[in-house]
Amino acid sequence: MVMQRGGIGRGRGMGRGRGAPGRNLPFIPHVPFDIVLAEPAFPPVRSIPAPVEEAFMAALVKRNQDLTPSEKESSAIINLVYKVQGVLDTLIITPGAFDSCQIEEVRQVGSFKKGTMTTGNNVADLVVVLKTLPTKEAVEALGNKIWESLKVKEPKEVLTMLPNERGFDLSNTEATARILVTTIPPNLKKIEPTLHIDAKLLQSAHAAVRHSRWFEESAQQPTIKNLVRLLHDLRKRFAGFAPLTPWMLDLIAHYAILNNPGRQALPLTQSYRRVLQLLSAGFFLPGSAGISDPCEGGQVRIHTVMTLEEQDLVCLTAQTLLRVLSHGGYKQILGIEGNSSIASEMSVWDGVVVNPLERAYEKPADSQVEEDMEAEEGDMETE
Known part of the structure; x- marks a missing residue:
């Protein structure tokens, strides 16, 4: 589901969440599909084999230790x-x-x-x-x-x-x-x-x-700190995540771990995977509710500081990496093996070919159109 190109705003023109130009329809942000929140309605057909999940957890723990500053x-x-x-x-x-x-x-x-x-x-x-x-x-x-x-x-x-x-x-x-x-x-x-x-x-x-x-x-849970550190490393190694600010990483880590029906901290494996699932589903795209900035009175959604091109780049990079992760490529994603080319070049996983996705958003030829769209998004933030 999250691998499809039809997430929030992923079609041609990156839908803005409003009606046609000139129609003064109310802006209603959408919540992209989230398997964690929707799990009661979608019982898992098959779970990830325990040995695979254990190996993934061990890799995450090892990578976090390597990223933690020495004494x-x-x-x-x-x-x-x-x-x-x-x-x-x-x-x-x-x-x-x-x-x-x-x-x-x-x-x-x-x-x-x-x-x-x-x-x-x-x-x-x-x-x-x-x-x-x-x-x-x-x-x-x-x-x-x-x-x-x-x-x-x-x-x-x-x-x-x-x-x-x-x-x-x-x-x-x-x-x-x-x-x-x-x-x-x-x-x-x-x-x-x-x-x-x-x-x-x-x-x-x-x-x-x-x-x-x-x-x-609000974020002293150790798993949140570990996930933030791992996300900083992910952003550093994959150019498609460069538009994500440290504040965005803090908030999405907190969201991925604690925002769930049970209100209990999710394990590192599930929360790491969930970050890629959320970004793939359009969590940081136009029209998405995303995350309201808790330090700005809830009036600003944090992803709107990115341009439309940057939002598209983050989404397509997450979609490519999630496909790699789904076929067992966690060592390459974590930087334990391989390099960042898996996000920009074709790779094969047990016979499954993963091709990097192309941009869905095309910048309008008239730069004024782009400016008007950005201004409209800013207006919607204050409504």
Whole structure:
């Protein structure tokens, strides 16, 4: 069922969920077919053989262990974050002669805070909320102040500070603390593009704080963290999943594990497979209810930040990989064997040929048509 090309919006033109142009029909989002929610109405004809499921679980556990940062990596990033956090806390309490900016608070965010970091990506994110306006000069001065303070404590340590459009990075030879700078909400109206950090970047830093708080409150189930780590790896290895943001991965992992009739956490094998089934069925396509962002008052469906082309690409990639998984190719999907070519080249599994699917969506020749469709989707989000 999920392998067919006729999922939500998978036909020619990627149906938008409204009637014909010019008809003011109400937008009613659809819920794509989900075998987990529909299981009472569709009793399984045959279950997956126990040895196959056990082998799949063992592979998932092994892959998660390989992706989990080593003790050395973990110690390195924890030590750096502890040092940086200490300097920032001191600047909040006793800024002394430093007057380039005033700090309201500091929050740890991202995969480091959530406990979903992957090996080889030893980067921790911290959001620094300023009481003052975030001018580019003030942000760079803050970075230099932290660098100088750390060098005074450990002069022999190799430490670099690199400013960027979001704030700055502080790095030693083993880890990086990525500082995302924003300001208190009342200041956001006063932002001037030529003087301050871009307003969208300031808002995204606030969103990162909300996301981390939600994850801490709602997604501490260990299986969710393991699945998120595995999905990050899947996204990294298959280009078709590149449009998926870390926040989308957090939410779909939480949904796949906990949103079921029994309200009990599903095992890792079933939830991993369910993610591919959901994406294949059009969970992140136009017209789908998808997942409402819990940090935005439920008014925004998370997949609408992707373009129509990106939504199509995610869906067709999931459909191809699900077919591979259905014929026993879990080692190739997990990256234990083979490579990412199974998503873009023909492969054969016990005599069954799996051909990568082609795009169903064709971008209109008139770019204005595309813009109008995107604007219509945005209007529907607020209805």
